[in-house]
Amino acid sequence: MARTVTRTRRTRPSADQTRERILAAALDLFSDRGFDGASTREIAQRAEVTQPLLNYHFSSKDDLWRAAVDGLFAALTRAMTDRTAGLRGVDELTAARLLVREFIAFSAEMPQLHRIITQECKVDGPRMDWLVERHVRPMYDGITALFSALTEQGHLPAIPPAHLYYILTGAAPTMFVLGPECRRLSGLDPTSDEVVDAHADAVCMFLFGH
Amino acid sequence: MARTVTRTRRTRPSADQTRERILAAALDLFSDRGFDGASTREIAQRAEVTQPLLNYHFSSKDDLWRAAVDGLFAALTRAMTDRTAGLRGVDELTAARLLVREFIAFSAEMPQLHRIITQECKVDGPRMDWLVERHVRPMYDGITALFSALTEQGHLPAIPPAHLYYILTGAAPTMFVLGPECRRLSGLDPTSDEVVDAHADAVCMFLFGH
DNA sequence: GTCTATAATTAGATAGAC
DNA sequence: GTCTATCTAATTATAGAC
Numbered sequence: 001m002a003r004t005v006t007r008t009r010r011t012r013p014s015a016d017q018t019r020e021r022i023l024a025a026a027l028d029l030f031s032d033r034g035f036d037g038a039s040t041r042e043i044a045q046r047a048e049v050t051q052p053l054l055n056y057h058f059s060s061k062d063d064l065w066r067a068a069v070d071g072l073f074a075a076l077t078r079a080m081t082d083r084t085a086g087l088r089g090v091d092e093l094t095a096a097r098l099l100v101r102e103f104i105a106f107s108a109e110m111p112q113l114h115r116i117i118t119q120e121c122k123v124d125g126p127r128m129d130w131l132v133e134r135h136v137r138p139m140y141d142g143i144t145a146l147f148s149a150l151t152e153q154g155h156l157p158a159i160p161p162a163h164l165y166y167i168l169t170g171a172a173p174t175m176f177v178l179g180p181e182c183r184r185l186s187g188l189d190p191t192s193d194e195v196v197d198a199h200a201d202a203v204c205m206f207l208f209g210h
Numbered sequence: 211m212a213r214t215v216t217r218t219r220r221t222r223p224s225a226d227q228t229r230e231r232i233l234a235a236a237l238d239l240f241s242d243r244g245f246d247g248a249s250t251r252e253i254a255q256r257a258e259v260t261q262p263l264l265n266y267h268f269s270s271k272d273d274l275w276r277a278a279v280d281g282l283f284a285a286l287t288r289a290m291t292d293r294t295a296g297l298r299g300v301d302e303l304t305a306a307r308l309l310v311r312e313f314i315a316f317s318a319e320m321p322q323l324h325r326i327i328t329q330e331c332k333v334d335g336p337r338m339d340w341l342v343e344r345h346v347r348p349m350y351d352g353i354t355a356l357f358s359a360l361t362e363q364g365h366l367p368a369i370p371p372a373h374l375y376y377i378l379t380g381a382a383p384t385m386f387v388l389g390p391e392c393r394r395l396s397g398l399d400p401t402s403d404e405v406v407d408a409h410a411d412a413v414c415m416f417l418f419g420h
Numbered sequence: 421g422t423c424t425a426t427a428a429t430t431a432g433a434t435a436g437a438c
Numbered sequence: 439g440t441c442t443a444t445c446t447a448a449t450t451a452t453a454g455a456c
Binding site: 225226259263267 | 441442450
């Protein structure tokens with residue numbers, strides 16, 4: 001039997017679509033302009049709704065920000081676990097290389113990730129607390145555990161994991177985070193597949209020596 | 211004969227000091243909150259003057275931003291050329307290692323540099339044009355020229371200069387730019403000399419292999 | 421659910437006294 | 439030079455019609 005929706009839904013069908021449009025617009029503008037710089041009017045305009053509707057679906061600008069960030073990290077987690085799923089039985093070094101490449105591809109497609117973290121680090125307020133404890137720390141713990149294993153196996157130089165973490169999270173996304181600058185300086189298009197692949201090659205060469 | 215100021219000065223002595231206080235406050239707040247997020251009222255408050263005085267010394271918020279950024283890059287240029295001055299006759303590899311260490315030390319002391327570039331990249335407007343052409347391109351040209359020479363000599367892996375540039379400008383300052391996050395995640399103090407030195411060691415290890 | 425209208429706050433800039 | 443007072447515009451959030 002096909003699954004039927006028996007529970008009476010409390011929201012109209014149009015609302016889900018509207019929420020998604022608002023969330024997508026919010027992510028773009030929060031990451032481009034920061035929390036304060038992004039106005040709810042402009043988010044509403046990009047989502048093609050009126051501004052008070054944001055307060056209907058998300059009770060405040062702050063709640064909207066949190067919902068948009070949750071969606072961003074959900075996409076990152078999905079990309080990384082999808083990649084990991086195909087890696088049963090593969091040695092840790094190969095797995096690490098593929099995860100680094102996946103992280104770079106994600107950073108190129110969604111530079112919003114690094115941009116929002118950078119933005120909130122500067123403000124260093126309650127949104128930062130929430131962001132670190134809810135989303136960043138699990139990522140940090142997983143990456144440093146993998147790096148420690150690789151260092152023990154001699155595949156990475158003996159560098160404290162925290163430094164390794166910030167070398168990776170700096171070297172991987174900066175070309176895309178500073179995309180407009182990169183375009184002006186080098187003439188390269190940091191959104192093109194060739195440049196993303198070349199950057200993944202470069203970072204792997206840098207990290208693993210080949 | 212000691213140099214005497216014979217030219218009649220058009221400004222009162224107090225004004226220079228006031229301008230400097232305003233510039234320092236502006237740099238801090240622009241880099242922490244971005245151009246839009248920083249209010250001239252708050253800059254004035256931190257500089258211990260009233261808000262209309264900013265419009266007296268700098269004709270607009272935009273001009274104040276430019277003056278603050280000029281000061282920041284002047285400090286960077288001074289740090290790097292002071293370092294270079296003592297390097298006559300030293301081979302290019304040693305010079306590059308010392309310059310990388312100097313850049314990391316500067317990034318740790320003045321994370322405002324990378325923060326302001328990141329902020330303006332997101333907005334990608336006329337301030338970005340000004341910033342790239344006036345300040346960033348000379349830096350980029352110098353660094354990529356040095357890297358190309360080192361790659362030809364076999365001291366660096368064969369990575370295109372643009373990618374090397376963004377690996378360096380990502381790996382070097384990110385730990386300090388995301389300082390508040392780093393503190394929470396690792397317990398390290400990214401402003402301490404030990405951590406800055408350890409990070410310079412780590413980056414040089416990856417870049418030069420030792 | 422989605423709208424129009426608006427309240428309450430805050431922003432950057434200017435006028436003018438001293 | 440530096441201040442107080444104020445203008446105009448833009449912000450987030452709320453009230454209430456449909």
